[in-house]
Amino acid sequence: MKLFSLGARLALCASMVRQGTTLADVGTDHAYLPVWLALQGVIRSAIAVDIRPGPLERAKQNIAKFKVGEQVKARLSDGLDEVSPEEADDIVIAGMGGEMILNIVGRAAWLQNPEKNLILQPMTKEEELRRGLLELGFSVRQEQAVQEDYHVYTVMRCVYSPEWKPQNDALFPYIGLLTGDTPASRAYLEREKKRLKNYIRGLEASGDGSGASTLLELCEQLEAMLEEQQKERKP
Numbered sequence: 001m002k003l004f005s006l007g008a009r010l011a012l013c014a015s016m017v018r019q020g021t022t023l024a025d026v027g028t029d030h031a032y033l034p035v036w037l038a039l040q041g042v043i044r045s046a047i048a049v050d051i052r053p054g055p056l057e058r059a060k061q062n063i064a065k066f067k068v069g070e071q072v073k074a075r076l077s078d079g080l081d082e083v084s085p086e087e088a089d090d091i092v093i094a095g096m097g098g099e100m101i102l103n104i105v106g107r108a109a110w111l112q113n114p115e116k117n118l119i120l121q122p123m124t125k126e127e128e129l130r131r132g133l134l135e136l137g138f139s140v141r142q143e144q145a146v147q148e149d150y151h152v153y154t155v156m157r158c159v160y161s162p163e164w165k166p167q168n169d170a171l172f173p174y175i176g177l178l179t180g181d182t183p184a185s186r187a188y189l190e191r192e193k194k195r196l197k198n199y200i201r202g203l204e205a206s207g208d209g210s211g212a213s214t215l216l217e218l219c220e221q222l223e224a225m226l227e228e229q230q231k232e233r234k235p
């Protein structure tokens with residue numbers, strides 16, 4: 001049977017999953033990610049979790065179609081509520097809003113263990129997610145941006161490590177570890193710059209001059225990063 005292609009966004013998530021691990025894919029929908037990782041021989045086992053019976057049925061169909069039922073089990077669960085710590089060392093939560101991801105991570109206290117590897121791919125509210133992860137004691141060990149169908153997404157690999165601090169505290173909620181070193185990362189930084197500028201305009205209009213000037217400073221730092229990358233790209 002012909003192996004399907006994951007698409008750039010899920011492929012980046014897959015690249016951060018550790019070889020030989022036990023996986024939980026939360027919000028699995030079609031279960032493409034765990035099925036693909038099983039077929040590639042990356043994972044030992046996986047729980048493909050979804051909160052809705054419809055997507056879970058799709059997951060079951062794909063698990064059967066690609067004959068990976070020994071390794072990949074589908075399970076109805078709200079977040080990680082029905083998954084036990086012994087069942088998953090790598091946890092992927094992809095294709096959901098940042099606030100939902102944060103809620104799922106915050107509810108599973110067993111993730112607060114440096115052995116667990118979290119791979120998070122928010123569709124929205126990345127700023128809230130990064131702030132919340134820091135508050136919960138998670139470090140971002142790796143972050144990469146990816147473009148798919150004219151959208152730019154970020155994927156972050158997080159580990160519990162409460163002593164960790166980002167290098168640039170102030171910019172971190174907006175751009176995480178991204179530096180503009182790839183076309184996707186530059187596109188992400190440009191998007192955040194635009195968003196910050198809109199936000200600044202709103203603050204100015206509401207008379208919050210000090211809030212606006214703090215964000216203006218961050219915007220200038222972002223511009224400087226982008227210019228630096230531009231210079232490095234020129235011969």
Ligand SMILES: C[S@@+](CC[C@H](N)C(=O)[O-])C[C@H]1O[C@@H](n2cnc3c(N)ncnc32)[C@H](O)[C@@H]1O
Nearest residue numbers: 026027028029050051052055077078079094095
């Ligand atoms: C847009 S799909 C993402 C599918 C896949 N992870 C991806 O990135 O392509 C989001 C899925 O998350 C599921 N979902 C939403 N909230 C959830 C929760 N609290 N726990 C488990 N699954 C959830 C939805 O039912 C849906 O199937």
